[in-house]
Amino acid sequence: MDAFRLIVQAQSAYIRCIxxxxxxxxxxxxxxxxxxxxxxxxxxxxxxxxxxxxANSRGMLQDRVSALREAxxxxxxxxxxxxxxxxxxxQNGAEIRTETPFLVARILQDGDTDLFATGxxxxxxxxxxNEAKLEERTVVCDSxxxxxxxxxxx
Amino acid sequence: xxxxxxxPHALETNQKPWPAGGLTxxxxxxxxxxxxxxxxxxxIFQGPLWHYLCMEIEIANxxxxxxxxxxxxxxxxxxxxxxxxxxxxxxxxxxxxxICLETQGKGRKDFSCVYHAWTYDTKGNLIGVAFKDGVKGKxxxxxxxxxxxxxxxxxxxxxxxxxxxxxxxxxxPPIEEYLGEEILSRIDRVLGxxxxxxxxxxxxxxxxxxxxxxxxxxxxxxxxxxxLFFTTFELNRLSQKGAxxxxxxxxxxxxxxxxxxxxxxxxxxxxQQLRSESEYKLADPSLLQGFDDYGDGVTLQILSVFPTFVxxxxxxxxxxxxxxxxxxxxxxxxxxxxxxxxxxxxxxLVRLKQANLVGPAGYISMEDGCVGGFVQRGIAxxxxxxxxxxxxGALAESSESRVTEASVRGFWKAYxxxxxx
Numbered sequence: 035m036d037a038f039r040l041i042v043q044a045q046s047a048y049i050r051c052i053x054x055x056x057x058x059x060x061x062x063x064x065x066x067x068x069x070x071x072x073x074x075x076x077x078x079x080x081x082x083x084x085x086x087x088x089a090n091s092r093g094m095l096q097d098r099v100s101a102l103r104e105a106x107x108x109x110x111x112x113x114x115x116x117x118x119x120x121x122x123x124x125q126n127g128a129e130i131r132t133e134t135p136f137l138v139a140r141i142l143q144d145g146d147t148d149l150f151a152t153g154x155x156x157x158x159x160x161x162x163x164n165e166a167k168l169e170e171r172t173v174v175c176d177s178x179x180x181x182x183x184x185x186x187x188x
Numbered sequence: 189x190x191x192x193x194x195x196p197h198a199l200e201t202n203q204k205p206w207p208a209g210g211l212t213x214x215x216x217x218x219x220x221x222x223x224x225x226x227x228x229x230x231x232i233f234q235g236p237l238w239h240y241l242c243m244e245i246e247i248a249n250x251x252x253x254x255x256x257x258x259x260x261x262x263x264x265x266x267x268x269x270x271x272x273x274x275x276x277x278x279x280x281x282x283x284x285x286x287i288c289l290e291t292q293g294k295g296r297k298d299f300s301c302v303y304h305a306w307t308y309d310t311k312g313n314l315i316g317v318a319f320k321d322g323v324k325g326k327x328x329x330x331x332x333x334x335x336x337x338x339x340x341x342x343x344x345x346x347x348x349x350x351x352x353x354x355x356x357x358x359x360x361p362p363i364e365e366y367l368g369e370e371i372l373s374r375i376d377r378v379l380g381x382x383x384x385x386x387x388x389x390x391x392x393x394x395x396x397x398x399x400x401x402x403x404x405x406x407x408x409x410x411x412x413x414x415x416l417f418f419t420t421f422e423l424n425r426l427s428q429k430g431a432x433x434x435x436x437x438x439x440x441x442x443x444x445x446x447x448x449x450x451x452x453x454x455x456x457x458x459x460q461q462l463r464s465e466s467e468y469k470l471a472d473p474s475l476l477q478g479f480d481d482y483g484d485g486v487t488l489q490i491l492s493v494f495p496t497f498v499x500x501x502x503x504x505x506x507x508x509x510x511x512x513x514x515x516x517x518x519x520x521x522x523x524x525x526x527x528x529x530x531x532x533x534x535x536x537l538v539r540l541k542q543a544n545l546v547g548p549a550g551y552i553s554m555e556d557g558c559v560g561g562f563v564q565r566g567i568a569x570x571x572x573x574x575x576x577x578x579x580x581g582a583l584a585e586s587s588e589s590r591v592t593e594a595s596v597r598g599f600w601k602a603y604x605x606x607x608x609x
Contacts, residue, residue, distance in 0.1 A: 088540050090541075092471075107558070183345055
């Protein structure tokens, strides 16, 4: 398969994992550097490094999940991710940088459904063994405003 | 329609008396009623109090500006080319439109209202009115019009350790007197002698009245119960060494703690069978492997300035929080995460990692984003019922125990003083 299709496949698997509440599998979507940052367009533009979420190891990703499962208190909720087509920004050997727009609706336990976040994934994939492996994902939310809290990852 | 306009003094006479029980009772209606909210805008947000505006470093050079809010009122904070900081209402003196639409900017020579191009200098003085003298001798403003009589209201401005505060009131005491020595020294502990840098900004939109968030900030009782993450990793056990400082007005507070490994093992704490005693270990403990920023072993210091400012040190996560009411049941919590200019790359990475503890997705702060909403929803239809604040007694005094609601009572003490309730 060509790289584009491998990346689309990886991205759909990623969002299904979150939207289907299989968060324990979420860290498995990252490889190598395991860098995951949720930031906003304003912070990204200004080069402000601190994210809403920041992880640079698989362990930190796993800790995010176990904190959500075992420690943090928040109302039961789920997401529905809708992704646009990934744009391939650059390719350097097996490394491919892409940008993919997303919409995320949040569904609360009482059924209230809101457009929770919009933005783009800035990704670094490595194509290996006919698989697109996510090395880095920077989630750039269009807005710096987060309603109530950000529990589940984007 | 003149007869239907409710005057402030009429509101006061219509208000029900505060329930008995001194500072230990808070009627839920104060989180629900239009008249309370309107009265707060006048007495608290336009009253003789200091309100956080921004950091000095955010407007470091002449022509730099930021827009913010004091209560509901939009404000421009601007560094003039004389090097001084000025703050003025973001409201054109002509017809009331916003003067400045951007959140921040640099190198601004003046501010020009888009509606009719009335123009203000970086001190907030009206310096230009489009077609002031008319066109070809016709139209224009009357001879009697004086630009100096038409400025947006200006705020008094004061800085403390690089934090810029403003007040609409001429009666506000000097900031040093307003804060008092103890609070000043605790601000200085975090920000003094160092050059802060902004490393991130987020807004958390809270589904609750602003006072419910301020109560939460001042509530050291809940920390080890609601926030499992905090306690399990010995960041904030009640058995740590620590204390609560409540200033004389009640409105400002500091809650701090330092690691005390012996006390943390005490049986008393284990006996309480709190939810926070579960087995929970981090796969990547580097999150909590910080450094002693201040050389005093204090791992947590939460400081609040009445009415709506918080300075936070949670290990190496330093932040200021500005609380802005957006309606009776809606509040903006503006987070500004800080580092310091002399951070090594390793230290900065620690701050980036520990930013996970705070903010909208914070391991130890996300609950604070929703718990105020749980109260707001819980008290619906219960305007005449009351909250009970008796933990640690009935006073609003400093305390060596953090199992107390003393600083929450302090908030209400200051609130009632300013609101004349």
